Amino acid sequence: MVLETSTDSLMGETPRTLRHSKPKDESLFEMIRLGIVNHQMGLSINCLLLLALTYLFFPSLRSNTSRYFVLSYKDDQTGLYKAGFDDLYFVVLWIVVFTGLRAATMDYVLMPWARNMGIKKKKHTLRFAEQSWMIIYYSVTWPAGIYLYVTSSYYGNLPAMWADYPNVHMAPLMKLYYLIQFAFWIQQIVVVHIEERRKDHWQMFSHHIITCILMFASYGSYQTKVGHVILVVMDVVDIVLPLAKNLKYAGYPIACDIMFGVFILTWFVTRHIFFPMICWSVYRDIPVVMPGGCYDPSTRMKDSTNGGNEIWRNIVHAYKGGEGPVCFNEVLRLSYLGLLLTLQLLITVWFTMICRVAYGVLSGKGAEDSRSDDEDEGDEEEEEPQPSPVRLGKRPAQTRTGSGRLPKEEEVGVEQLRFVKRTSPPARRTKARASGISIPGHTDHKELLGRIGCDKPSGS
Template sequence: MAAKEALPETVGELLYDEKPSLDNKPYNQIGGMMLPAASKQHTMTRKKTKRKEDGLIATLCAVFVEHQIGISVNLLLLLAMAHILFPRARRRTRKFFELSYHDPTTDRYTQGSDDLYFVAFWIVLFTGLRCLVMDYVLTPAAQWGGVTSRKAKVRFTEQAWLIVYYSVLWTSGLYLMYNSKYWFNLRELWTDFPTQSMAGLMKWYYLVQFAFWLQQIVVVNIEERRKDHWQMFTHHIFTSALIFTSYGFYQTKVGNAILCIMDGVDIALAVAKILKYMGFQTVCDAAFGFFVLSWFLCRHVYYLAICWSIWAQVPHIMDSGCYESKSGVKISLDGGNNIMKNVMHGYRDSGGVVCFNENIRFGFLGLLLALQVITIIWFGMICRVVYGVISGKGAEDSRSDDEGAEDEDEEVEVQGSTFPVQYDGVSRTPSPSQFQRPLEEEVGVEALHFPRRSSSSRRPYKKSNGRSSGISLPGPVDKKELLGRIGCDKPPESD
């Protein structure tokens, strides 16, 4: 037995974009046939598309996404233990758990900067609760509903979570509207300014909505990016700004009305999408038709009616001037020109003087019309879907990215006499000409041994980065797939 050359025992990863090259691989030549060495096992990985570098920020994002539940639970437990074990700290820690600025004589609440502690608590709670419900409740529900694709399961759980959230907050908002003077009465939205005191349910509702939309700014970068990623991101910024400023300027009534007409539409869209992922296309088309009708009526009729009311009715109901925030008594006819000082009044000095002027009116109107521009763009996309339904293609969310083949690496294991290579979807065996540096051995036929591989002995799917960031994810995590989902990796260009 003669050996011309000894080669390394391991191959590592072979990344290629063209036809695979199998140079410098150990094999045995038996007669005119060349086979890989039976005593060694090699792994080859082929990349369908160009690999993108995983930076430190992207890796930290991936770690955060993988540990949302753990991070949230640890923060909440730390806060709870501080509240229990350190009595002196309770005057601070109770602000996270309880609504602040309660007046026991009237059993009503007012606004203040301490409300931001309560908002921070709910942001952390939503982060962990969303992941917990999606992973342990909604993902099994998706499997039970016949959703098999990984991407479809992710979409299903995202939309189902929105249904869970809106079912609680939208019904709470409708309850508040129904028991108010501004139920289908736009003029009452502007009366009794400044409306400083509010019921406990209204305060809870408004602050929880604020926390939800702040958390949605993070979520829009956690979910796999859609084609309208930046429109969605801008929408969440404007919505959060409107909630924050309307709360500080004692305009919770109009905020309640706008949130109600927005949230109901989102429920209809989420239901239609879930029906599609479950394969109920006919019912999905019917639900989509209801969604289109509700979208048009709520976001392009009633919403614009509120904008019109700000333009036409506010000047006759809310006079420019300065008011005592507690009593509502007008003390000055001059409202000045300052915007931010008055809009932030509820956070700065909830018991002092607040002023209203034309700059504030046009500022709120401008933000609402900016949101209307985004919804008009989305309505154009919806019209494309309507055309698809009419033409027989079925309802398809044109905002979503493609649901086709996923960008994944392929791993090929070599053991014994088999050397299959997946290339362009076809399984091929390398020809002898692809081995340029042979290792010759004289082996008798009786000495040949071809070990059998069971499916359970296959090693977990694992990728290797070109460089290490010093942070590893536990378990068989596909980092490329994960980074694509959270938006930390560069999204694929839309068609």
């Protein structure tokens, strides 16, 4: 509603910026999603209690329920483990554990910590907690992966990843590491779908799907060595980037700038040098070290030089009991290589966006990060002209109208006021400028967008 009088010169104020939230989605899917999001910890605890109580009070079912809690397929003579279908029960348990543990850690530890640090905005507090959870997880799994790699037979020797195929037996720590990582990545697919969608939702979803397919196939076809190396190469970035973002949220722009540089360097070295080296090894080393054919899993002896062209039967060999020969062929090799190159293409697109944002920071030009979990996503800035209050009395300065006459001034009573509805002008989104480095002449900075950026958020 706009207050309007018989005079036509009461609209001289500067437009005021208002925020308008997007309309809420009230669909059934959205209600289910919110129900799961708001009760992640409760649902997880109930599932875990149900399994635990079933195990304790129904001894006849322990042979079935124990597979959720302990590693399966142990060889008592060697102390090593094989792969099999029952391992998927262990993965399911850890998906539930990660769901509840993540929710509890964020709600009762990380978000209160963020508020104690002075981060006031609810969305920034949530982002800080999400990134801190990633730091906690990868600070445990990445050193574990490094330890397994340093003590392995293929340390610093990529062709050795393909030796001794099929690699049927695993050390307990390797099996635990691989299954927990598999569970984490499946749980990340759940997180991407049940929590608020970010700008890069489909890119992240594609990345997680490819990762899970590779882990499922490599575990079932006895290729855990290469899977382990890929995880070690990829995981370190997921410590550095969340740390840089949290320095931004906490209000340490200089430290964040430094960490942002470390992040770019780490990303480039691990994902555009080391990872392509693994892809090259798939292309070059496999035909030499592990030529196509069918092998006896128990003796590792080649039974036939003809590996056929089947894919599914060979990638689920371990899940189906590991009986009979397992084959490796050119179709399977090219399928693995295709998935790895698709992953490389995706992270190359991301790195291009990262470099664009970095250039914007250094040059002071506007930066639009399409990987961003935009901090203001869901809110639009809209400028609405606001009327000035009715002025009663004389104006300090007189201006002439287009007809040459002075505008008429008079005092009006409330009975002469007319209320007229005014429609809001179309929403106008504001451009975000790169931040993180103070550049003279650019005072309208917004925090460096989403996943990348180091400027102190306004209002914390």
